Every structure is written in C-alpha cells, then in structure tokens.
Amino acid sequence: VSVSVGSAGSFLYQRADTEPRIPASNEKLLLSMALLDSLGPGRRIVTHAATASLQGGVIQGNLWILGRGDPEITAARMAALARHLVAAGVQKIRGRVMGSTGYFGHDWWARGWKRHRTRLYVAPPTALTFQGNVVNGRFTREPEAFAARSLTKQLERRGVAVVGRAGAGEPPEGLADVATIRSRPLRSILAAMDRPSDNFFAEVLAKLLGAKSAGLPGTIAKGAAAIREWVAGHGVDFSLYDGSGLSYANRVTTRGIVQLLWVADASTWGPVLRQALATGGQGTLENRLHGVKVRAKTGSLDGVSALSGWVWLDKEEAWTEFSILSRGMPKWIASSIEDGIVRTLADNAG
Template structure:
C-alpha cells in the first residue's frame, strides 16, 4: 500500500469566513462530515470520501480514502474509461447479416436462411431491428424458407456473477442483446373493479401475458414475473398484490432466454417489412454452402453510447463492453476474465502508483467482490477531466442532479440542481456517488462511498444526499466573500 505523506495537511481546507460571527472558531470539512455521519446514524468506519479541487490543485478532504469499498455501479466508471482507452471513442459494433444456403440432406433442395452473427452490440433496440429488416427487404429478400441462424461463439457460455444480490437482475451475457435484454410492462388500474390490465409492446403472435394480479387498499406492492419459453414464443405470468391507490405501475423483467428474445423480435420485424416464411430459430452447425452478406448493421460510436452505461447504468451494456475489450486479442470465446485482464494491464500502465486500489471481478459492479477506493476513483476522474480526446463525452455521459439519469429523481435540494455530474451505485447496504461538483467557479472531483450499512436503499440515498449537501454548503460558505463593513451615512 502506498503512503500519502501530505494527507494530514490536507484533511481540512482553509477555514470558512463566517458572516454572522467573525469570532466563531473555524470548522473544517472533516468536522462537517463527522457531524453529518453521526446525525445520519452512519458509523464513520462504514464511509469513505475523497474530494479534490481542480482550481486549488489539492485535496480538500481525505476520509478513509484508500479503503477498498464495494464498487457497485461505480465499477462502470472504470470499465467505460478502459474501453475508451483500449477501443477508442470512435469504436462501433458491427453486426453482419447473411443469406445462407441450407440443406436438410444431400438430396434435398436448398433453402434460404438468414444468419445473424451476434456482435455483443448493447445498443440494439426494436427500432434498429425494424431498420435492419427494411434493409434486408430492400436487398431483394422477400421470403426466408430456412431458419434464422444464430451463433453465440463470440462470448463464452454465460455464468451468473458470484454472490448475487437480490437488488439486481442481469440477463445472461451473450452476443445477442436487444432492449437491454429486458421486457417492460405497464399495469393499469381498471375502473370497473377488475384487476390491473397489463400492457406491453411485445408482438402478440409470439407472446402471451397472463395476469394473476390482485388489488387491495393500503398494501405494499409486490410483483413477481415468471417466464416460460418454448420454440413458438414465451408466456409471461405476473402475480402479486397492488395498492389500488396507484393508477399505474411500471415493471421491468430480465429476459431469461436472450437469444430467443432477440430472434423473436427480429422475426416480427422481418414480417412487418414484408418478408414471408416460418423462420424457425436454429443454431449454426458447420459451414454454409453459399453465403451472401445482405446488410451490415453499425452502432453509434462508443463516445455516444457511454450514456447507456453511465447515465442509464445499464448492467448488460457494461458487461458486453467488458467482453468487447477482450476481443482486441482474441477472435471469439471471450469472457469477463479476458476483459478484466486487459483492464488491469491498462490501469497498471496509467496509474502505476494506485492501480492496486481497484479490484474488479465484473464490469457492472453487481458482484460484491468488485471493490475500489474513493481515492482511486477521484484520480480516475481527474485523469478523465484532463483527457483531450474524450473528456467532454465522458463527463457528459454522467447523470446530472435533478435533470436526468439515475440522479433525476434523487432528493437533492434545489440549490444543487444541475451542480452534480456523477455516477451512482447501489446494492443492499451500499450507496456510492462519484463525479464532479460545481461550487461557484470551482470544480470539485469527489467520491463518497457507504458500505455495510443495513438500511433500505431509499433511506440510505437520502442520508447520503443530506451529507453531500452539507459538504456543498460548507464549500460555498468557505468561498463566499466577506460581508462588507457598514459605511457611515453622510448627510449633506
């Protein structure tokens, strides 16, 4: 572990100038934090902070700054930085689509199938699938008598992250991703006293939705979504009890069969584009007799897609990005370990004095064994701030307090609206926020991590918001100009 010899001198910033009582003793930022933690009932040994001022060129606060804390989604800061460095901000995912000739046997006539090679593109949506289908139709394809052929060999067979947490859900990571491999349901209260109706955008010809929802007054809403997949489609069964006081609920379920989900939506898009055929789903087996590429789907550049990972905090996108990093040195069969090896090598190169203060075992931070210190995150954010090729895009990909992303509905007071750009992270008992805080013309880089506090997510977030507000108010007061002395009134 490295020693930081100047730490003691940097624990407290310059004393604030008090307007009300010029004789009041100066209050250091460390004292403000200690008092705020005590007020919120958070043991000091379960919190860690680091604050750095660009304008002053020094740390304003170091509080257990080298402690390795559960990273949660703050791990995405490391993953996305590594991807920008190793893949470049202009990197794009490319998904080739081929017409292939298929034979059931040596003497059977050829059938025309469609082969989509999964690329791990995490940004694909139903709208992109529709555009893909229209391009295939424009290439002269009117019928597909063979199958829709898939190939998952780009990524190794997925395994769930170790030590899962009940607060998160991650679809199996594979090269076929659409809509974050999740299904959204809207539950609408019925005026006739019947249970809530369920609305989804999924195609009716392959999806069945069954509602076993009950409604009562004053109950805590609990909803369970079960899935049953078959070659023909999927049945979603929603069960639970809802509070009738709320007219609408929104529920998102992680898809358990992402490959089938991808091709179910693609088949529906092909039919909407006017392409006929049964199009059963088939795994790739060996080489094709004839292959013709009919379309190459291309994603937006990584510099734009960063928002999906940082602002929207997509776990699937972060894990796909980690595996894409590994494809720099391996053509197929990559896994999270391959990507993490590349990330570690980069951190050892870029942060030779601090790389041991981060220990990731996944790309999204869902595994509790992924740990990082707040001091490392501040150093990382400092490096990003000064990086000419992607500083603006990276900082823009972070959530803005009171405005968008995971900070849109956080309960910061109005004076902090728009003044925080940060990445949040939550697991049970874990609450992290790391980013940039604007205080007048001063930009403060900060990381505030809470770990091991047995409290509900919402209550822990509110406590963290109040403490961060105390820090902001102290910094504002310490920068405020002295109140001018009253001048005598001269009467002529």
C-alpha cells in the first residue's frame, strides 16, 4: 500500500509514496484536471447538423451530423436538433441523414488493456455518440449510423421528408451549419463521469483533449499523451496510456497525485473538480464513508485499488489532500484500509 497525505503544500504522512502503482480509475482524476485546465469548467461541446446545399427549405444532398466529442447525446437531444432544423426552415432532405465518422479515430484499444475488459467496460469512443453507444444492451460498432437513424425518425415525426436511408461515413468539405446543439458545461459532464466512474465518458473526453492538443483525428493515444504532457508540465512524471484507467500499463505515485491535487487547489477550477468527485454515500462511494466530509475518486481493477482526493479537517477548517494506491489484496480489504485511513484523518482533525 502506498499512501500520501498533504496539506497546504506540505506532506503530513508518506508511505512508499514514490513507488509506481497502477492508478485504475484514478486516471480519470488526472484527465479531469487536464480538461478543466485546458478547456475551462464552462466549456460546452457543440454538435453540428450541416449540409452543402439548402435552398427553399430543401436539402439537395445529405444532411451530416458532425460530432465533436459530446458523450451525452440522447434521444431527447436529437429531438432538440430536429426542432432546430425545422425552425431553420428544413422541409425536405433529398439525400440521407449521415453520421460523421470523422474528428476522432475509430481506435478501441490502448496499451495495457485486457481485451475481455474492453468489450465489457467501455463502448467504442466516437466523436458522434448516441445513447452511450449502446443498442439493446450491447455496445454498437456503428454509433454514427445509430445517431443518424434517430435524427431521421425525429425529423419525419415533424413532417420533414427524408428520401434516403440513414447512414454514416466521412463528410465532404464545404459543409455549412444549419443547426447545432450544445452539451452541458464541462463541469457537469465531469461529475457524470467521475462519480459513477464512467469509462466511456473518459475515453471520449480524452480523445477530445487529444484532438485539441495534437490535432485531428482525436485518438486514445493522443488523449493519453495530452494528459502526460499536462502532468509533466507540473513537474510530475507518470506513465499513462489511456483516459479511463483500464490500462494495466499505467503507472503513477501517491506523491505525484497529491502534488497535482495541490495544483488544483491553487487553480480557479479546483473547487469545480472537488465538486465533481463522489462524496460518501454517492456514486462509487455509495456504500462507503457515510458521515465523512470527503470528495474522492475511486479506482478498481483486478487486484488493484485506489482512492484519492480531499477530506475535510474541521480543526484546520481546510481540505487535506490524500492518495492511497494498493495492489495484490482482495478489494474488500483494500477498501477497508482506504476508508480507515480517511476516517482516521477526519476523526483526528476533529
């Protein structure tokens, strides 16, 4: 077990704090920091409906849905996009509604991922998403076409005639927006990712970060590199290969995580990050740490456990940063150790 506890830039306790450990979903904590610092808490992700030709209410060719990495697009959001298109004067589409397969690569693999876990724990992370890229309880390899079919149905319900069948592909150049929809602010998306530890959200958002940092197309590797670069920019050296923490090749230290939590504390977005994390009785802490004022990110892989974040010290009237990473013990034992450390910190401060 590795443990680091720090407050106001000073370490209060350290045990094996420089030992490289697998972070599991504590990787999402690092991703959240990089996203908040790079994009800002209020950033909204825009999805575009675009075409090459709209004349007199008629789209002469195809209507393209251009995704840009919003992981939360649902049927209700597609209905809103259809309403916006009708309000823009669209009455007929002579071609098809097409979901763009561009902007992100179609990679669904990272170094250190176990294939059986990939198929079980994360849907294909695409730039255009729909319903978490899940169809009838199974991950779909064609989420863009899935999204296009949904928009086609929504348009037809509103009296728009669509001649061709929905599909997906690479969009042409020269498209112009007809309508758009915007995501919730990044702060809200991160809470939806971090509290339940959503792997799909993490890989989509990491690809978005990678696209912004290293150019198109966004890939899992570019996303991981962007997180590594952000971490290194604050004097911490981690080995990171994905955005979700599913990789067994990822390596971090508790010392480094606490140092990065100090960076968050010194940033305007620090309180936003803290609020995005689960507290006792919530999300992945649903059955843990009840009655403790804590904001933390859990992590769990086979034989790996993690808990990092903040615990409130009443005596100091301040948050104290902590990170606990372990390997090679049953999950229930690791969780008991983590909870015991956090409760000890909270109780001794009272």
